[in-house]
Amino acid sequence: xxxxxxxxxxxxxxxxxxxxxxxxxxxxxxxxxxxxxxxxxxxxxxxxxxxxxxxxxxxxxxxxxxxxxxxxxxxxxxxxxxxxxxxxxxxxxxxxxxxxxxxxxxxxxxxxxxxxxxxxxxxxxxxxxxxxxxxxxxxxxxxxxxxxxxxxxxxxxxxxxxxxxxxxxxxxxxxxxxxxxxxxxxxxxxxxxxxxxxxxxxxxxxxxxxxxxxxxxxxxxxxxxxxxxxxxxxxxxxxxxxxxxxxxxxxxxxxxxxxxxxxxxxxxxxxxxxxxxxxxxxxxxxxxxxxxxxxxxxxxxxxxxxxxxxxxxxxxxxxxxxxxxxxxxxxxxxxxxxxxxxxxxxxxxxxxxxxxxxxxxxxxxxxxxxxxxxxxxxxxxxxxxxxxxxxxxxxxxxxxxxxxxxxxxxxxxxxxxxxxxxxxxxxxxxxxxxxxxxxxxxxxxxxxxxxxxxxxxxxxxxxxxxxxxxxxxxxxxxxxxxxxxxxxxxxxxxxxxxxxxxxxxxxxxxxxxxxxxxxxxxxxxxxxxxx
Numbered sequence: 001x002x003x004x005x006x007x008x009x010x011x012x013x014x015x016x017x018x019x020x021x022x023x024x025x026x027x028x029x030x031x032x033x034x035x036x037x038x039x040x041x042x043x044x045x046x047x048x049x050x051x052x053x054x055x056x057x058x059x060x061x062x063x064x065x066x067x068x069x070x071x072x073x074x075x076x077x078x079x080x081x082x083x084x085x086x087x088x089x090x091x092x093x094x095x096x097x098x099x100x101x102x103x104x105x106x107x108x109x110x111x112x113x114x115x116x117x118x119x120x121x122x123x124x125x126x127x128x129x130x131x132x133x134x135x136x137x138x139x140x141x142x143x144x145x146x147x148x149x150x151x152x153x154x155x156x157x158x159x160x161x162x163x164x165x166x167x168x169x170x171x172x173x174x175x176x177x178x179x180x181x182x183x184x185x186x187x188x189x190x191x192x193x194x195x196x197x198x199x200x201x202x203x204x205x206x207x208x209x210x211x212x213x214x215x216x217x218x219x220x221x222x223x224x225x226x227x228x229x230x231x232x233x234x235x236x237x238x239x240x241x242x243x244x245x246x247x248x249x250x251x252x253x254x255x256x257x258x259x260x261x262x263x264x265x266x267x268x269x270x271x272x273x274x275x276x277x278x279x280x281x282x283x284x285x286x287x288x289x290x291x292x293x294x295x296x297x298x299x300x301x302x303x304x305x306x307x308x309x310x311x312x313x314x315x316x317x318x319x320x321x322x323x324x325x326x327x328x329x330x331x332x333x334x335x336x337x338x339x340x341x342x343x344x345x346x347x348x349x350x351x352x353x354x355x356x357x358x359x360x361x362x363x364x365x366x367x368x369x370x371x372x373x374x375x376x377x378x379x380x381x382x383x384x385x386x387x388x389x390x391x392x393x394x395x396x397x398x399x400x401x402x403x404x405x406x407x408x409x410x411x412x413x414x415x416x417x418x419x420x421x422x423x424x425x426x427x428x429x430x431x432x433x434x435x436x437x438x439x440x441x442x443x444x445x446x447x448x449x450x451x452x453x454x455x456x457x458x459x460x461x462x463x464x465x466x467x468x469x470x471x472x473x474x475x476x477x478x479x480x481x482x483x484x485x486x487x488x489x490x491x492x493x494x495x496x497x498x499x500x501x502x503x504x505x506x507x508x509x510x511x512x513x514x515x516x517x518x519x520x521x522x523x524x525x526x527x528x529x530x531x
Contacts, residue, residue: 001036001091002064003073006050008043009125009146009177011058011232020079021059027083035090051270054263056237056284063089129175131168134183136191142179147207149214149227151182152192157200166220170227173220178227205230210274215348222345229278235270240287247310251337252280255313258300260286265300272327279349280335302327304334307381314338314384329354333394339380341373342398350396351428357394358454359426362445363402363409363417372421373399375445382447383454395454412467421445425453432464 005021007014021038028034043050043058053062053069061073070089075081125146126132134142134150142148151167153160171180185192185200195204195211203214207230216222235256238246247253258265266284273282290296294303294313298320303313317330333355340346342361350359360379364372380397402409402417409415413433415422423443426433436442438456443449456462489496 001089002039003036003086004039004041004062004064006041006043006055006058006060006062008058014059017059017077020077020082023079024082024086028086033092035092036086051267054266056235056266124176126171126175126177126179129172131171132179132181134181135188139191142181143206146179147205147231148179148181149203149205152185152195152197152200152202152204153182154185154200160201163201163218166218166223169220170223173224174227178231205277208274212275212277217345232278235266235273235282235284238283238285240285240289243283244310246281246283247305248308250281251307252335253305254280254282254331255303255305256282256284256300257290257294257296257303258284258286262300268327269302272331275328276331276335302330306384307338336396338384339377339397342400350398355394356429357396358457359428360395360397360450361424361426362399362421363415364399365402365417368421369399372445379447379450383451386451393458423450425457431467433467434462434464436462438462
């Protein structure tokens with residue numbers, strides 16, 4: 001028999017459980033013929049394998065007999081309870097002496113893709129608590145060893161210089177927990193180009209073969225908060241009774257309901273969720289009650305719940321034919337709460353969201369923030385309840401500090417905080433906005449006014465305003481035309497060639513005619529005689 005702890009070195013529960021596990025190992029080692037071997041599987045080092053065998057949370061303790069799973073232990077992790085469990089399931093083999101020390105011993109595993117070792121020392125990442133310098137010679141090797149948070153920078157960049165001491169403090173804070181690294185893009189430009197670095201400093205989190213750019217606040221506490229979330233298990237299995245509390249504790253929650261025999265979908269969701277970097281908790285359950293409660297007739301479904309509302313999911317995903325293609329897109333598109341404060345921490349996530357939502361923005365002051373934010377949340381909930389067209393554009397309702405962001409609001413939308421709240425609806429990707437309804441009346445902070453404006457925008461009956469000045473709009477227009485021309489050339493090379501040849505021929509004929517007229521004038525010059 002083998003009792004295996006599937007763990008992550010970044011998991012808080014695993015760290016808390018470590019002394020208990022060590023004591024169990026020592027207890028087993030003192031028995032001449034224990035009939036059971038204790039082993040560990042590092043799921044950061046063997047992430048794909050852990051997904052394949054269905055590891056859903058950390059630490060997950062499995063009992064094996066001759067490489068076959070007997071059961072997953074779901075009892076208390078108290079030392080005495082586990083000692084009784086080990087004694088109950090141990091199968092002593094008196095004919096064969098058991099190991100008498102806690103030295104690493106290879107244990108039979110379900111497959112040969114990963115090897116389980118008894119009390120294998122956990123890899124000590126970031127042992128010195130310092131920033132690791134990466135280049136093309138060690139970049140891939142470091143990423144292969146586990147999650148890495150990388151800063152791409154240039155020595156001349158002012159923002160990079162400002163971030164440098166914070167980055168060093170972050171490395172110290174995450175000593176023995178997470179590798180914090182950096183790449184000098186002046187010295188290693190090819191590597192930065194390969195990683196698609198487009199600006200400095202650019203922060204990218206790498207884990208299990210996936211990467212995602214961090215665009216949040218550069219303050220130390222925010223970076224610490226991000227790394228804590230990014231390193232937790234991607235999926236947590238829950239009991240039905242826990243669902244209500246989980247939804248109440250988070251503005252957005254994903255719930256994967258699946259048949260107990262379908263571990264493949266758990267692996268696929270785990271892989272696709274790497275882009276979330278822990279920003280949205282993903283829960284999983286095989287409870288028949290939840291299938292019935294949410295009227296799920298398919299073998300599995302992924303549900304999104306927002307705004308602490310468990311009554312109905314805001315979106316449901318099920319695709320039996322092409323999971324991976326749509327999973328990541330769906331996870332990205334539903335990661336933002338219906339209503340949120342637009343701040344430095346949320347700006348990039350909301351305004352540059354991959355699914356390009358319309359964003360309702362209402363400026364607030366300290367005096368009006370409480371009342372207006374409550375009103376925005378109420379309107380957002382009404383919109384969520386009203387929305388029935390699955391093909392319509394997503395909308396995020398926000399409020400924004402008009403004092404802190406006064407200059408930006410004025411330059412972008414020409415608005416300021418006032419007694420009568422201003423309301424604009426922005427399409428940040430195109431840098432355009434709307435501040436009136438179809439009747440040309442200003443949008444008011446009421447459900448009918450905002451909903452009518454959104455409807456008019458979707459139908460294209462309300463003209464937009466641009467946040468760009470004339471020179472910027474002209475530059476964009478010229479660039480769009482050139483891009484369109486380039487696209488035509490690439491998509492229709494034969495027509496382009498024929499058109500070019502026709503132009504050359506027409507130009508040749510034109511020049512030939514001009515030259516013929518000039519030669520004729522030379523042969524018959526005008527007479528200088530008066531008669």
